Amino acid sequence: MMRLYTAIGNYRLNEKGLPLVTAGGRDCALDPHELLLWSSLAFRILTYQELRAEFYEKEQDLHILGELDFDHYLDRLTMRRLVASGRDCTGVDALYDLLGHLYVQPAPNGIAVRAASFLKLVLGRRLPFRKALAVFHTERLEPMERQILALLRHEMLSTAELIQCTEKGKSRIRDSSDLMDTLYREDGSDCEGIVTECRTSEARFPVIAAVANLYLKQQVTFQIL
Numbered sequence: 001m002m003r004l005y006t007a008i009g010n011y012r013l014n015e016k017g018l019p020l021v022t023a024g025g026r027d028c029a030l031d032p033h034e035l036l037l038w039s040s041l042a043f044r045i046l047t048y049q050e051l052r053a054e055f056y057e058k059e060q061d062l063h064i065l066g067e068l069d070f071d072h073y074l075d076r077l078t079m080r081r082l083v084a085s086g087r088d089c090t091g092v093d094a095l096y097d098l099l100g101h102l103y104v105q106p107a108p109n110g111i112a113v114r115a116a117s118f119l120k121l122v123l124g125r126r127l128p129f130r131k132a133l134a135v136f137h138t139e140r141l142e143p144m145e146r147q148i149l150a151l152l153r154h155e156m157l158s159t160a161e162l163i164q165c166t167e168k169g170k171s172r173i174r175d176s177s178d179l180m181d182t183l184y185r186e187d188g189s190d191c192e193g194i195v196t197e198c199r200t201s202e203a204r205f206p207v208i209a210a211v212a213n214l215y216l217k218q219q220v221t222f223q224i225l
Contacts, residue, residue, distance in 0.1 A: 002094040003048050003087040005074075006215070007041035008102070008222050021082055024224040028082060032064050037073050038082055043218045045098070081224055093199075095208055099159040100195045102222040104211055106152050141219070144210040147171060149219065155179055156223060158191065163198040163207045 009023030019035050020027045030038060040046070040054050055070050077083040086098025141149070151157060151165055155173045164183050165173065173179050183189060189197070198204055214220045 001087055001089060002091055003085055004045055004094050004098045005041055005048065005051055005083055005085045006045045006098060006222060007038050007043075008082050008084050008224055010108075010221050011039070011042065023082055028080060033059070033066050033068070033073050034077055036062070036064070037070075038077060041083060043215060045095070045212060045215070084222065092205065092208065095212060096159075096199060096204055099208060099211055099222075100198060101158060101160065101191075103156045103158050103225060104148070104152060104162065104214075104220050105156050105223045106149060107219055107221050141217075142210065142213070144206050145214050145219070148207070148210050148214060152220070158195070159208065159211050160191075160195040160198040162211065163201055163203050164194055166207050167201060167203045
């Protein structure tokens with residue numbers, strides 16, 4: 001049985017410079033060990049063994065050894081719904097179990113955000129000018145990845161909803177009413193029903209791969225409702 005983990009929410013600093021993760025409309029403060037674990041999963045998907053090994057390695061590197069163990073912090077973040085997990089017998093099924101119910105949200109990567117990051121790297125961290133320019137680099141996207149981002153342009157959708165939109169040949173979702181007409185009103189489906197139905201859909205393979213790749217490329221984040 002394979003189990004995979006990833007981070008939920010968006011990281012930001014509040015007006016006092018304290019780290020927060022925003023998930024499901026909540027601002028959640030993290031202690032140093034929680035932040036260490038959460039940041040290890042940000043824009044990554046790891047197995048339990050990989051995450052545990054990285055947590056203890058970073059804990060030593062940062063000299064913040066604590067009295068509580070890795071599983072304590074993992075359980076806390078899971079209960080706070082800041083970390084999601086999925087498991088199954090095969091990798092692709094474990095990945096669907098992880099991502100199927102999560103909502104996919106485009107990451108803030110506009111020119112203003114990139115410019116602010118560039119200035120922070122050059123002025124704050126004294127990074128060489130040419131290295132800082134890397135924030136303006138955008139990775140080339142595959143056709144399915146571009147299609148996923150197009151579907152997310154106006155509405156935040158779950159991975160299962162993205163699979164159903166792809167099955168139905170839907171390339172754009174205009175608003176919530178359009179989403180309801182496309183996926184829910186015709187047969188009275190609900191969110192959990194769609195997650196279950198898409199578990200065996202052939203369209204799940206390219207969509208799951210595209211969502212995971214967009215996340216690893218830092219083009220999207222995962223959210224809960």
